[in-house]
């Protein structure tokens with residue numbers, strides 16, 4: 567199956583705006599993959615599929631995660647906003663039959679990030695911030711950083727996430743802090 571086939575699969579699962587977002591993330595991921603030397607086809611596929619279960623009910627997501635043998639940490643179990651990334655990777659594995667670990671992880675960690683991310687994982691994490699339709703305060707900084715280097719973009723994206731979560735008094739996943747510390751310590 568190619569990107570167009572996957573586009574057809576997500577179309578009935580997502581509202582118009584999220585479908586457009588998914589296509590834009592896929593395009594942005596292709597652009598960054600070409601710029602930074604990642605697998606372009608995998609970037610396109612992970613991008614189009616990254617939010618595949620974002621509009622799926624919590625019950626159904628729990629079911630998918632269970633079937634895929636995924637166990638949630640206490641923080642993950644309490645943070646339903648993180649579920650779609652986790653259930654999304656489970657869905658594309660068990661329902662769509664995707665067995666490429668890098669694509670599965672790119673979907674799995676597109677919201678939290680994690681320490682030791684692959685090139686593809688970083689590209690999907692960043693593309694979700696910088697896709698064409700994004701217009702939140704701070705998007706220009708992340709876009710500029712993405713033109714400079716993936717590391718600079720990771721720092722901007724992770725700082726944005728951590729600041730936003732703390733500002734809203736929400737929990738911050740350890741994976742997110744690991745990713746942040748890793749890229750900050752490498753810079754020094």
Ligand SMILES: [Fe+2]
Pocket residue numbers: 616617620650651676677
């Ligand atoms: Fe997402």
Ligand SMILES: [Fe+2]
Pocket residue numbers: 587591616617694
């Ligand atoms: Fe997204």
